Amino acid sequence: xxxxxxxxxxxxxxxxxxxxxxxxxxxxxxxxxxxxxxxxxxxxxxxxxxxxxxxxxxxxxxxxxxxxxxxxxxxxxxxxxxxxxxxxxxxxxxxxxxxxxxxxxxxxxxxxxxxxxxxxxxxxxxxxxxxxxxxxxxxxxxxxxxxxxxxxxxxxxxxxxxxxxxxxxxxxxxxxxxxxxxxxxxxxxxxxxxxxxxxxxxxxxxxxxxxxxxxxxxxxxxxxxxxxxxxxxxxxxxxxxxxxxxxxxxxxxxxxxxxxxxxxxxxxxxxxxxxxxxxxxxxxxxxxxxxxxxxxxxxxxxxxxxxxxxxxxxxxxxxxxxxxxxxxxxxxxxxxxxxxxxxxxxxxxxxxxxxxxxxxxxxxxxxxxxxxxxxxxxxxxxxxxxxxxxxxxxxxxxxxxxxxxxxxxxx
Numbered sequence: 001x002x003x004x005x006x007x008x009x010x011x012x013x014x015x016x017x018x019x020x021x022x023x024x025x026x027x028x029x030x031x032x033x034x035x036x037x038x039x040x041x042x043x044x045x046x047x048x049x050x051x052x053x054x055x056x057x058x059x060x061x062x063x064x065x066x067x068x069x070x071x072x073x074x075x076x077x078x079x080x081x082x083x084x085x086x087x088x089x090x091x092x093x094x095x096x097x098x099x100x101x102x103x104x105x106x107x108x109x110x111x112x113x114x115x116x117x118x119x120x121x122x123x124x125x126x127x128x129x130x131x132x133x134x135x136x137x138x139x140x141x142x143x144x145x146x147x148x149x150x151x152x153x154x155x156x157x158x159x160x161x162x163x164x165x166x167x168x169x170x171x172x173x174x175x176x177x178x179x180x181x182x183x184x185x186x187x188x189x190x191x192x193x194x195x196x197x198x199x200x201x202x203x204x205x206x207x208x209x210x211x212x213x214x215x216x217x218x219x220x221x222x223x224x225x226x227x228x229x230x231x232x233x234x235x236x237x238x239x240x241x242x243x244x245x246x247x248x249x250x251x252x253x254x255x256x257x258x259x260x261x262x263x264x265x266x267x268x269x270x271x272x273x274x275x276x277x278x279x280x281x282x283x284x285x286x287x288x289x290x291x292x293x294x295x296x297x298x299x300x301x302x303x304x305x306x307x308x309x310x311x312x313x314x315x316x317x318x319x320x321x322x323x324x325x326x327x328x329x330x331x332x333x334x335x336x337x338x339x340x341x342x343x344x345x346x347x348x349x350x351x352x353x354x355x356x357x358x359x360x361x362x363x364x365x366x367x368x369x370x371x372x373x374x375x376x377x378x379x380x381x382x383x384x385x386x387x388x389x390x391x392x393x394x395x396x397x398x399x400x401x402x403x404x405x406x407x408x409x410x411x
Contacts, residue, residue: 031073032334033075033102037081038052038079038080039081042082044083044261048108050307051131055320057300057303058318065360083109085112092119101126102334105129107128109180110180118141127340131151132149132313135182136155147387149387150376153388158193160393160395161259166194173194173201173229175221176218176230178233178234178239178240182261187233200225205217209235214246217243218243219250244267257280259283263312263403277399283312284394286408293315297310326346326366327339346374349382355376379391
């Protein structure tokens with residue numbers, strides 16, 4: 001081989017290295033892309049503004065404290081699932097394939113979470129943390145340990161709601177639930193627990209979303225078995241509010257009991273404060289230590305003066321974003337499988353306790369090889385074997401025209 005050829009190959013190698021160096025630097029400095037599948041339109045749209053704000057607050061705290069992986073910022077890439085499983089699959093496909101996200105916050109609804117996981121994220125190995133998918137069926141996904149949730153599953157919510165209903169002196173109820181995994185699962189959980197406490201479910205019906213009227217269904221439930229109240233399991237904009245109007249305007253039921261899908265101030269505002277006064281319900285709540293909860297709420301209100309940090313699933317969304325960022329840091333990179341393996345490592349005991357607003361401290365501990373235990377705005381996030389968080393259920397009621405938290409209950 002001639003000296004000229006050797007010199008030419010050396011020059012080419014040097015040139016290639018020179019060309020590669022900026023690309024490597026760009027990759028090291030590039031933002032880490034995290035997806036968020038939210039129901040910005042459709043039946044759950046009313047819940048999205050404060051949930052989005054909770055995620056944004058977490059991302060801002062992470063980036064303002066120096067980011068992850070040596071200074072890389074978290075870049076949030078949002079997609080709208082339209083509160084529809086097929087649209088959710090389309091949105092997830094874009095995030096996974098076109099946007100190359102490392103992990104996903106969401107989806108919000110249980111049925112959409114199941115569809116997205118089975119069709120997109122599990123085959124692609126993309127870890128997801130839903131802040132609001134509560135159906136028991138989520139635990140049954142064959143997910144290769146990639147599907148997690150910071151929301152408490154509906155098994156506990158059904159038990160707490162049954163207890164509160166009986167303690168309110170109600171022994172006979174009718175149930176109307178949206179015909180999806182969330183509605184069917186929570187209806188079944190509540191019914192079993194209510195019956196075990198000596199109550200009677202006089203009638204139960206699943207309804208299809210987005211119909212102009214449910215008068216016939218509500219009337220049928222009111223006439224069977226002399227129920228004292230109607231339990232409504234649904235979403236405000238896709239049937240829940242219509243059911244309440246049909247019931248109240250026709251005098252079918254005097255008392256209504258609601259669940260997390262209906263825990264939104266817009267329900268009271270649209271149906272009417274007088275008609276809703278005294279209505280009570282349940283939702284995933286908070287078991288957070290008082291100081292950590294206060295730090296989260298103070299930061300949230302400073303950034304979002306018109307939104308409620310205690311709204312349904314808002315703290316859970318904040319925690320989902322924080323856990324994903326902590327897992328990215330602990331994984332030492334953006335490999336999806338490595339990130340998923342770190343969820344329990346950063347969230348579960350044992351370890352140094354880390355709360356909202358302490359990302360810089362957490363990052364330092366991780367870099368030092370010290371185990372951390374994230375204590376979230378929604379409480380201690382301890383993921384079990386199926387990726388479910390353990391937590392509290394909020395008892396809430398409508399008081400003086402406002403949705404008001406009454407208690408945080410474990411059973």
